[in-house]
Amino acid sequence: MKEQNDNYFYIPQIKRRNQKAALFKGATIMAIVFSVSFLIFFLVDLGRSGYPAFFQTYVKMEVTINEExxxxxxxxxxxxxxxxxxxAWLRDIPNQVKQNPTWMNTTQEHWVLANSEVDQYVKGKESRTKPNERAYVDELKEKGLVELKFNTIFLTTGDSKIPENSGIYSSIIGTVMTIIVTMLIAFPIGVMTAIYLEEFAPDNRWTQIIEVNINNLAAIPSILFGLLGLAIFINFFGVPRSSPLVGGMTLALMCLPVIIVSSKASLKSVPASIRQAGFGLGLTKWQIVRDHVLPLAMPGIMTGSIISIAHALGETAPLIIVGMIAFVPDAATSFTDAATVLPAQIFTWAGMPEKAYLERTAAGIIVLLAVLLSMNAGAVYLRKKFERKW
Structure with a gap:
């Protein structure tokens, strides 16, 4: 009788537990479906908006070249x-003549770059072209004198106040130079700091305070690192403003806490038996860390470092503070020249009134996403490679 009463008491609890589990499972599936749907919608809309920027309208017409x-x-x-x-095409005629001297004193048909409003009209988008201009463009299209060609300008020129002549070349160069500075500073300092704190530092109040502060720095807003870079590197040390050097140093400050935390976690995951075996063979502490612990922890260290630097690649706020959102049409040739980065370029274009800049904004985001995905894929590849090696 008592057994029956106990079963009667537990059956409702089991039913409620199963109902809660089913409800939680349903909520989880809905969340995943919502996230994937949002991601698909975002990528489709981004591709639809940015794909036209990789093509530009050209018009074939007679052009007279002479001294005048x-x-x-x-x-x-x-x-x-x-x-x-x-x-922009008209202003570039003298340079084109230098490259093609046979153009002088001739009247020839050339494929000429159309302005941004005509380009938007040809692509079927909203345009401020006048009715007579649209009729003229339609007439040229019927004659086969209007074509959409691959937009090499977008990939080979810098920013411009003329929408159809603007590109991402200078911002890509600035981004690469900035990330190089970030990697050269953040990776060695972060890894060495993690090795010292995890393997050599005594466990006392000071090291505990340092570790707590490092963990707190990993969670503060990125714009504060920009203010720190402005105060220390520019105002105190006099590093050139808007340069890849100051941008890379600022991003290195932002990456350091994350690299240190991830590297410490990777070092901590190495079994203690590895260290004990090294001591049993008479190795020093440094020899054990250098030859055994660090190689085993390297996959996690590389993954955390690359993901941290990839995150820094998409940062805009700290770079705005140090002046890397300036209008820079020419690519930097040294680490102290004025430069801009791709996220800042995208931010600038997003605020422009011309419609042509909107599709360039989406195209810039596509390029930035491709770089970020490549870096994350590289992190996964390096992790697998080191795991197989060690």
Whole structure:
């Protein structure tokens, strides 16, 4: 009788437990479906918005090249043609003549870069072209004189106030130089700090305070690192503003806590038996760490470091503080030249009124995502490679 009463008491609890488990499982599945749906929607919308930026409208027309044109490029074309041509292409005529001297004193047909409003109209987007200009462009399209060509300008030029002549080349160069400085500073200092704190530092109040502060630094807003970089590197040490050097040093400050924490966790995961075996063979503490503990911990250290630097690659706030959002049309040639980075370039374009900048913003995000995914894939590859090796 007592056994029956006990079963009667537990059956409702089991039912409620199963109901809660089913409810939790359903909520988890809904969350995953929602997240994946949002990601798919984001990628599809990003691709739809950014894909047109990789193509640019060109118009085939007669262009007269002579001495007068070299002094005033706007007389190279006449009439209605001038309203649909990019000012950037006209201004570049002297440089084109230097590369092609046979153009002088000739009137030839050339594929000429159209302005951004005509480009938007040809792509079927909202445009501020006038009705007569649209009719003229339609007439040229019927004659086969309008084409969408791959936009090499987007990948080979820097920023420009003329939308159809703007590109990401200078920002990519600035990004690469900034990340190089970040890696050269953050990785060795972060790993050595983690080795000291985990393997050599005594467990006392001071080291505990240091570890607590490192953990806290990993969680503070990134813009505070920008203020720190402005106060120390620019105002105190006089490092050139807007340069890859100051940007890389600022991002290195931001990466250091994450690299230290991840490296400490990787070192801690190495079994204590490895260290004990080393002591049993008469090795010193440094020999054990250098030849045995560090190689085993390297996969986790590399993964954490690459992911931290990839996160820094997408940061904008600290770089705005140190001036790397300036208008920089030319690529930097040294680490102290003025430069901008891809996230800052995207941020600048997103605030421009011209519609052509919007598709370039999406295209820049696509490039940035491709770089971030490549770095994360590299982290996974290095982790697997080191795991197989050791």
């Amino acid at each position: 044109v070299l002094e005033n490029p706007y007389v190279a074309v006449k009439g209605k043609n001038l309203k649909i041509i990019s000012r």
